[in-house]
Amino acid sequence: MLKLRITNKTRGRVLADRADIADTSEKRRTGLLKHTGLAPGEGLWIVPSEGVHTFAMKFTIDVLFLSKQRVVLKTRPHMVKRRIALCLRAHSVVELPAGTIDETGTQKGDQFELEKYEAQ
DSSP states (O other): OEEEEEEETTTTEEEEEEEEEEOSHHHHHHTTTTOSOOOTBOOEEESSOSEEEOTTOSSOEEEEEEOTTOBEEEEEEEEOSSOEEEOTTOSEEEEEETTHHHHHTOOTTOBEEEEEEEOO
């Protein structure tokens, strides 16, 4: 199964070391809706995407909008259920456990590295 390591190169911090990838229409539609939570190190990279919603979500998440060059365009920490977040300039979205943005000091303008690997 393909997984993703998400690193904030600007801050030298790993935000997720076993994130999933939503790169098909079906995976993007489902997103995290079937999950009951995210453990530290987990996450979801939604590509392509300019927006997300938390309708029917069971937990709070942190949301990061990335450019094609993987620069943070917008952050949305602690996004609770029944909300919508958009960034029309975004190429992709990263969803992480709530608190990850604050814990890692991630900010608009930070450069990210997304490394795919085959999980065992």
